[in-house]
Amino acid sequence: MGIVAPLAMFTINTVSYLSLQHQCQSSDGSLERQSISANSTPGWSRFQESTLGQSRIEAILLEQVLASSHVEVRRNTVPTSLYIDQNLVQNHDQHCFPVRVGLIPVPGPEASKAVNGDISIESAREVIEAKYLLGCDGAHSWVRKQLGLKLEGASRDVDWGVLDVFPITDFRE
Secondary structure (H helix, E strand, O other): OHHHHHHOOOOOEEEEEEOOOOOOOOOOOOOOEEEEEEEOOOOEEEEEEOOOOHHHHHHHHHHHOOOOOOOOOOOEEEEEEEEEOOOOOOOOOOOOOOOEEEEEOOHHHHHHHOOOOOOOOOOOOOOEEOOOOOOOOOOOOOOHHOOOOOOOOOOOOOOOOOOOOOOOOOOOO
């Protein structure tokens, strides 16, 4: 089936910006719409933009990944070290693995704390050898930091969040 069809089912065309009314003295804790806008600029692209929740994307990707007999998904596992053998990077032999990542299992809530540590490859409980390393670990990417890469694009020093919800409101739309 592939990944496109499941993702295409969840297209969002408009976005509403809501806020809780807790700044005013007369606040009743209700939601108030601040604005509504198109999710993309019409005519900007011949492709339809889609906004998807991380949980939905992760579920679809996991289903696709688990269909392969060559992949193992591990949760609560933290990388501790990264070594890339530069002498082997250009070697495309199927038995050549230039990337080594040290891993340790970490109980749930402790994983996010442990990933910021700097533990040597000798202290890793397991070392994975691979041809490639794909870093999909977010804005505070451990992989990017290990490679000495800077975050490209816009960055803001503000707290914010996105929720995938279906609020019960008296909004007309």
